[in-house]
Amino acid sequence: MQVKTVKLNFILNLTRMFLGMAFIVITTPYIARILGPKSLGKVEYVNSMVTYFMLFTALGIPSYGIREVAKYRDNSKELSKLVLELLTILFITTTIGYIVLFIFLYSYKSLYELKDIILVMSINIICNNIGIEWFYQGIENQLYITKRFILIRILTLIAMFIFIKNKEDYLIYAFILVMMQSGSNILNFINLRKYINFKGIQFSNLKLNKHMKPILIIFSATVATTIYLQLDSIMIGNVSKEAVGIYIVPNKLIRMILVVVTALGTVLLPKITNCLKNKDYDNYNSYMNISLNYIFFIALPLAVSTFLLSEDIINIMAGSQFIASVLTLKILSPILFMIGIAYFLGFQLLYPLGLEKYYTYSVILAAIANFIFNYLMIPKYLQNGAAFGTLIAEAIGPLIMLFFARKYLKEIEFFSKKRLKYFIASIIMGISVYGIKLLNLKNLETLVISVFIGAITYIIILFFMKEEIVLNCFNIIMKKIKK
Structure with a gap:
């Protein structure tokens, strides 16, 4: 199984994070203006509630799964057995989660009035648990995760601007949120067959109990x-x-x-x-x-x-x-x-x-x-x-x-004393930023100039102090320039 380099995985991880932030910045003003506080409030309220159900039904498996998959990723048989054991636990907790959700739904009038939104957004519970993001992180397939992330974000961005036109479209917005949060999870589950083979694994041989203690500790x-x-x-x-x-x-x-x-x-x-x-x-x-x-x-x-x-x-x-x-x-x-x-x-x-x-x-x-x-x-x-x-x-x-x-x-x-250099460089950088603050420029000008000058000051100080990250980046840049 191919393992991507740390540098590539780090860049891909950062790419997803910044794209996620950009998506929020682009969509929030439009959605807030079109739906208004009342309709938007209904969806966000249900979304918050469903998020807690996702948290409780997933237990500590999202974190635990990464560690365990990383342990057995070079052993196909053990890896397949591990994934089936964790999916079985998730199936049980998901079933319990839906039972509790429907008890709440039909017990409280305030929730029943939001029944349509709850039914739509509850799809996230099962999709989150079959999405096994932890598996792809454990095998370090960050490229697949990033491709899938970008595809789903583009589709949901287009859908939001096409289908959400007035305050009554809050149910459509709820469905699009589900697709944004869970569409990639469906693709994860479909793609799993490339890595996992459940043939020959008997349920009687599964050992669910050995996972429960660490899962519950992490969950706590x-x-x-x-x-x-x-x-x-x-x-x-x-x-x-x-x-x-x-x-x-x-x-x-x-x-x-x-x-x-x-x-x-x-x-x-x-x-x-x-x-x-x-x-x-x-x-x-x-x-x-x-x-x-x-x-x-x-x-x-x-x-x-x-x-x-x-x-x-x-x-x-x-x-x-x-x-x-x-x-x-x-x-x-x-x-x-x-x-x-x-x-x-x-x-x-x-x-x-x-x-x-x-x-x-x-x-x-x-x-x-x-x-x-x-x-x-x-x-x-x-x-x-x-x-x-x-x-x-x-x-x-x-x-x-x-x-x-x-x-x-x-x-x-x-x-190690070598990490004192980060404190020294940060203090010197802080002095340069404080000096820019004394110029009493406009907020945006102060922020942009401070970030630019501060970053340069910080990197130069670390360069002369022979800090590893800066020197490695400098060597990489020089090699590319020579090529």
């Missing part, structure tokens, strides 16, 4: 994360509905930027797991150092830039009416680095080693800390109190993981 962490990500808005809303809107904008911006911080980790997880399975510790240490270097390289300057340019970012993205969001964004900006480290420790160190329970402990304790600080600070400081609670929680998580992972950190040079 997922639920804890989901709850505390939603908890902020709920607790703020109990005090002030307006403060929720002020908090949501910077929180969404931070979460969007985080996609870039964790992009390489998503690509490297199958490789790291496969190296451990084959006891290839040289490549394992190499991949771990590459991933950690990338997180320092990208997360630190992003955190510094977001802090310094928060006013310009908020004014451009949300307008002057959200000026109160500026301080909130400043408070949240350090979590770009904190979550990057937590992602590395949890999903790339503990998880491939089969120590996912420690990651789960860390997330649950961070969620408890988040609730306590929210409870104490939101009544007085509203959105800024919630942001501070999030900051504390995101600091506690990686600290706990550091404790559990301490004996593995020396082998991968986690505390």
